[in-house]
Amino acid sequence: MEILSKVTNSPEETESVGGELARYVLANAESFVALYGDLGAGKTAFCRGFVGVISPDAHVCSPTYAIVNEYDGGDVPVFHFDMYRVESEDSLDSIGFYDYFGRGIIITEWSENIPYALPDRHIKVKIEKLSEDKRKITAELITE
Numbered sequence: 001m002e003i004l005s006k007v008t009n010s011p012e013e014t015e016s017v018g019g020e021l022a023r024y025v026l027a028n029a030e031s032f033v034a035l036y037g038d039l040g041a042g043k044t045a046f047c048r049g050f051v052g053v054i055s056p057d058a059h060v061c062s063p064t065y066a067i068v069n070e071y072d073g074g075d076v077p078v079f080h081f082d083m084y085r086v087e088s089e090d091s092l093d094s095i096g097f098y099d100y101f102g103r104g105i106i107i108t109e110w111s112e113n114i115p116y117a118l119p120d121r122h123i124k125v126k127i128e129k130l131s132e133d134k135r136k137i138t139a140e141l142i143t144e
């Protein structure tokens with residue numbers, strides 16, 4: 001089921017689409033958002049807007065090196081993962097990925113790297129670079 005489809009023209013617009021999805025996630029008690037898109041597509045920008053709605057004082061940055069950033073400032077914790085460096089199920093286990101399930105909202109960058117780890121029910125967000133400043137963002141509810 002399609003949740004949204006938008007074209008944005010700036011990082012700020014992508015952030016506000018992230019915020020829109022966060023309101024949807026809160027209203028519908030969803031708990032897992034999987035982001036897809038190349039380097040520089042705008043995944044971290046999207047997360048900034050998403051987390052900003054749930055945990056307003058959060059300073060959102062890319063968790064590439066830490067793999068996970070946790071934002072506890074809102075009613076529900078958000079766990080922001082970057083799977084760029086995750087190459088095997090062993091490395092997911094070693095960061096305790098599955099222990100985060102059920103503890104809050106999970107949002108993952110580079111979901112391409114963890115197809116086997118996605119829960120049956122999740123929101124799939126694709127960000128495509130149309131030009132230097134234009135992005136196409138689609139969000140879809142997957143229930144399998």
Ligand code: ADP
Binds near residue numbers: 013040043
């Ligand atoms: P990713 O996490 O997918 O690698 P980032 O969010 O870190 O991407 O970076 C996106 C880059 O693209 C930033 O440099 C940002 O300024 C630029 N950009 C240009 N137009 C847009 C847009 N419409 N949406 C998001 N980012 C954009």
Ligand code: MG
Binds near residue numbers: 043044062082109
């Ligand atoms: Mg990123």
